[in-house]
Amino acid sequence: AQRVTQPEKLLSVFKGAPVELKCNYSYSGSPELFWYVQYSRQRLQLLLRHISRESIKGFTADLNKGETSFHLKKPFAQEEDSAMYYCALLRTSYGKLTFGQGTILTVHP
């Protein structure tokens, strides 16, 4: 069965501090993983996907197949990063996503 685990429901850091949002997955096939973000009063939006290996808004995420992890990192958090973050696993080639429980990130001034 496919599963995505985000162990931290809440994460608080101070502005300028590094931040890491954890995501672990279980999947028997070749995984394709995403991070979605939902800012206050906005819709859910794609932040980044592991295949593109890009950095969006200073965030990066590396797929570690050995540890089955896809942690989201940013070296210097900003207040505008405060949001709900979801890790998601593409289950099949038909585009179905399994979401983790989400982590609420709060960046304090």
Place this chain on the structure above:
Amino acid sequence: SAVISQKPSRDICQRGTSLTIQCQVDSQVTMMFWYRQQPGQSLTLIATANQGSEATYESGFVIDKFPISRPNLTFSTLTVSNMSPEDSSIYLCSVVIAGVASHEQYFGPGTRLTVT
């Protein structure tokens, strides 16, 4: 990206009634999905909306409770039937845009449903 709209944005309904939610996209899409987000919970896939044929439902969701239509590539409806307070959730549609990198899903703003 694409502009995805949902109607209504929110509603308060009485138990036993039904509500139909619409999802409209301004681009050609290959796939459309409906998700539910219960209070304090993550998103759960309800079904894949298939154009011109019956939707494909996930385990725990049935057509009688959540009938779905998709008459064309850019429009779909989800009906929440015979509602109970447990159906109070945010319902979201998502799409995969034709021609965009595969499997990137874009989400609508959601419909916040409260059942009293």
